[in-house]
Amino acid sequence: MRILQVVHLFPPEQSAGTERYTQALARGLVARGHECLVLAGSTESASEPGVLVRGQDSLTVARLVGVRQGSGFRVDSYNAAADGLIRTVLDLWRPDLVHLQHWYRLTGNLVAICAQAGIPAVVTLHDQWLACPRFHRVRPDGTFCAEQVVPCIACIDRDPWQTDQEIDREQDVRARLLAEELRLAGCLLVPSEAQRRFLSRIADIPPDRLQVVPLGSPVEWPQGAVEERRPDGEGPLRIGYWGYLAPLKGVHTLLEAARVLAGESDSRFEWHLLGSSTDSMYDEKLRTLAEGLPVTFHGPYLHSDVAALDFDVAVFPSLCYETYSFVLDEAFQLGLPVLVPDRGAPADRIGGRGMTFRAGDPHDLAQRLRFLLQEPHRLEEMRHSLPSGGVVTMDAHARDLEKIYRETSVLKPPSSDEAATYRVLLTHREQQLADREQRLSEQQRHIEELMADREQRLSEQQRHIEELMADREQRLSEQQRHIEELMADLAARNESLHVQHEEAERLQVGLADLERLLAAARTDLDVRVAETEAARAALEARNREAAELHAQTVAQDGLLLELQASLAARTQEADGLRREAEESDRLLLEARQSILGSLDAKLKGVVRRIGGKDR
Incomplete structure (x- = not known):
């Protein structure tokens, strides 16, 4: 099949979870004999909008450059320049199917464009962007928004001349465009049952329209890559975090818990942070929190670095409503016990492999870590317990998608009234x-x-x-x-x-x-x-x-x-x-x-x- 993978950004411009997943999926599909083109948004500037096509490893990547995008978290979703360029790509390449990973940096009528061209589309809903222009339902003050009806006017970025009435109408147009996108999509995929429950509630999508397909892991360790470590109860508890050092990932919550535990007499902990930060102020905040504590900032890392550090437990204190979590897959493959917030897919996925704590609460997190230090046998029990669902390899995931692609490609796309x-x-x-x-x-x-x-x-x-x-x-x-x-x-x-x-x-x-x-x-x-x-x-x-x-x-x-x-x-x-x-x-x-x-x-x-x- 000729499959067009569409994503908002693509490595090396950005290498977050959705981008890494799309890259690994496209490679997996090529390895299975499919033709695969990646169409991505871009931050690259140009004198006028255009499509820049480059070979990248075994993939062909077409980037939309010079497409003006408003800064910040804005409610407008339609982009006329991207609309025209996407139609050109579809006309030239004529894919059998389009798999849309995200609309951001592209245009909010992308599925409608495919339907008007007679091309079926599969959509994966990786986050809450459908119901939240800020993507993750986290307000500017860092608090989580779980309501179905949200006063989004306070959260949305705008130009100085835009009134509340105009923002309200923009939201209405956005909602109508995206509702049409969902109607026209041949298949709507979500990576977890938690995401299906959440979108059904906040975006008013019928649950039977959302098909749960766990994502394939972009990183796979061979068997025996990590030796089992048995904590003896005498040495320090080695705690690891890896990924972006970003405010929404809640890394400050982990260091605040470290500071809570530092004042106790039996405080035997080591803290290891792997990853880089794109926010200098947040990075300074983290380093201030870590002053005087046994915290090591390892900086950018390879996945082999994570295995070599031999952690006792991994902690991923995200403030978002995580819909899957690839770092959780990596911890499972390393055989590590994990601590995650009581919010989103990670809480469902850990099974007996970990414990939860109240999201954003450093004292509750500190209590869990104190318990593990005092009861090291619980770490052993979690190491030998199975997570719910386990880790899906990218090859197995590609096989699952092939079936969905074939079923969707034979469906007649719903009629779309372009006018x-x-x-x-x-x-x-x-x-x-x-x-x-x-x-x-x-x-x-x-x-x-x-x-x-x-x-x-x-x-x-x-x-x-x-x-x-x-x-x-x-x-x-x-x-x-x-x-x-x-x-x-x-x-x-x-x-x-x-x-x-x-x-x-x-x-x-x-x-x-x-x-x-x-x-x-x-x-x-x-x-x-x-x-x-x-x-x-x-x-x-x-x-x-x-x-x-x-x-x-x-x-x-x-x-x-x-x-x-x-x-x-x-x-x-x-x-x-x-x-x-x-x-x-x-x-x-x-x-x-x-x-x-x-x-x-x-x-x-x-x-x-x-x-x-x-x-």
Whole structure:
């Protein structure tokens, strides 16, 4: 058969579960002798929409490039560019059957396109995108949404100009398109009974329209690839997680449980995380949670790395409603006990091979791990218990699908009213354009009102500015006159300062002359003082001589008689010397008075001259 596998993205652009499954399925079908073409969406940009065909291993992959897609989780599902390109691929390749894995990044009328071309289609519903544009029923705040009727307006991303009414109509158009897709599909497959129950409830799909076909595992370990490990109850409990380190996978719940257990006395755990993160902020959050704990981030990994780490138990704490879980298949093949949330297919599939905990509850998860550490025999019991349903090999899965493909290919596709589909879209677009025209008209009126108000305010501001300018001119004129007056006063003061400066220079010259006179008088006084001091010294010398003579007189009382005549003569001489000394003192006093009188007269003359100049 010529089988077209259709998927939203394909490795190596993205290698999540659906993409890896589609790749492994296509290879399995080729190995079984079928012709298989993969048609995938792409994040690759191009100047205009087109189809890029490349060989990839044993497969031919056609990617839709340059097809504009809105960012985020949006409700619009129809894409005209993808519609045209898909029709071209169908016309050129003419497959016997189309197996649609997902509509995302393509267009929401893909099955209708196949029906209009007379090509039967099988659809696998891998997630909850039919009833939730966010894919997994997880709100932006991380809480799970299990209601059938959901206020999706709060969760859907939109453009700034989109109103709630427009989003409501977009949801209605989306629901009608996808309901038609389900009606036209030759067979609707779901990977698990849990997915059938959930979609029947939230998407209102009759359960008998959904056929459960467990997915084939993209990874298969040969027998004996993993040796059985027997925990002895003494060493640490080795806990492993592998897959994307993404918020929806709940890896933070695992590390929060690790932090809860870290505070206990008997905390013997090792934590191993394998995988990479595309969200740097989330990666930083995980590493912050792991600080100080025995946590190892192994980064990107090969599946042989998982087997080599020899875990005691695997934990997959997803917050989503998982519809199958390939990592669970891998844990089963490794013979590992597993812990999974009590939500979705994993809880149904583990059977006796594992235990469940409350989704998103790190304390409940910590309680389960604490129990396994304290009761290691439970790990042994789980190792030897069988999961529900086991692991399906890709070859066995391909055989199951071959039967479904053959049965579907002989069915006549239901009739599709292409015009009705486009009438729905055109009606929605016309209403959308009418709403936007109305909003534009309202905005135009609002803009005109704003412009009129702006003109009025500008006119008022202009008048105010003119008044301010007139007032400013008046104040500037007054300030100019005041400045001129100040300049005139400054000129007069400068002239006065000039005259005072000249007078000061003259006074400076007079003071210099006075200082010279004072210096000369001081010199003359110093000379006379020196002379007076010399005379006083001479007098003191004579006084000393007289004292010596008197002493000699007293000492020589015995010679008084002989020396009377001589003493009388000497007495007369001494009297003469006293008179000379008194005369010297008188002369010295007169000299001082004369000098002081002369200095006083000169100083008075200088003072009179200075006083006359000051006046």
